[in-house]
Amino acid sequence: MKRGKFITLEGIDGAGKSTQLEKIAAFLRSKGLSAMVTREPGGTPLGEQLRTVLLDKTITMHPATEALLMFASRREHLDKVIVPALAQDKWVISDRFTDASFAYQGGGRGLDNEKLMFLEQWIHGDIQPDLTLYFDVSAELGQQRLNQLNATDRFEQEREDFFQRVRSVYLARAEEYPDRIRCIDASKPLPAVQAEVEEMLENLLLIHE
Numbered sequence: 313m314k315r316g317k318f319i320t321l322e323g324i325d326g327a328g329k330s331t332q333l334e335k336i337a338a339f340l341r342s343k344g345l346s347a348m349v350t351r352e353p354g355g356t357p358l359g360e361q362l363r364t365v366l367l368d369k370t371i372t373m374h375p376a377t378e379a380l381l382m383f384a385s386r387r388e389h390l391d392k393v394i395v396p397a398l399a400q401d402k403w404v405i406s407d408r409f410t411d412a413s414f415a416y417q418g419g420g421r422g423l424d425n426e427k428l429m430f431l432e433q434w435i436h437g438d439i440q441p442d443l444t445l446y447f448d449v450s451a452e453l454g455q456q457r458l459n460q461l462n463a464t465d466r467f468e469q470e471r472e473d474f475f476q477r478v479r480s481v482y483l484a485r486a487e488e489y490p491d492r493i494r495c496i497d498a499s500k501p502l503p504a505v506q507a508e509v510e511e512m513l514e515n516l517l518l519i520h521e
């Protein structure tokens with residue numbers, strides 16, 4: 313049976329990936345495909361409640377708690393949204409997935425990589441995104457963009473060195489999984505970024521046909 317494709321978007325806070333989300337869905341729909349957008353943490357009623365807790369800057373939590381809540385949200389998301397949609401030949405575009413756990417909880421918070429690999433294997437050993445678009449900006453540029461947006465959730469209030477560590481894990485993973493993760497220079501003007509994204513989607517469409 314034909315199955316839809318699973319696309320995830322990644323990047324440090326302020327990379328501008330959320331701007332691309334709807335544009336990607338619109339592009340795929342213009343090709344006659346059924347595309348849906350979703351996000352992590354979140355994407356289900358329980359996941360959205362976990363998101364509220366995870367982003368609440370008045371709450372502190374152990375890095376392990378943070379990772380477990382991210383994967384709890386992910387398990388629900390896979391079960392209730394992602395897997396059923398793919399089975400119906402829908403294209404699913406998720407604003408973040410497990411690469412974010414390696415980058416933020418691993419790189420940012422210093423959580424042991426092996427624990428994250430165990431969680432990944434346990435929660436979705438059989439499922440990986442078909443394509444991950446990683447929007448790369450420096451920690452400095454990410455922070456500048458966040459300041460303009462006046463955004464400060466529990467992650468966004470972190471300092472520049474936190475985002476440097478997050479970014480270095482993303483870059484390392486992009487090198488480790490070059491077939492799945494495509495690195496996009498998101499410091500470029502929006503039209504140039506969008507053109508690059510569309511080129512990568514065209515390639516994926518060719519494989520799908």
Ligand code: TYD
Nearest residue numbers: 325330352353382408409412413416417467
């Ligand atoms: P984000 O996409 O940045 O939401 P918004 O654009 O609305 O601010 O995601 C929320 C935060 O969650 C982001 O700072 C990264 C963090 N996060 C993790 O730390 N680990 C994860 O596994 C996921 C999915 C997200």
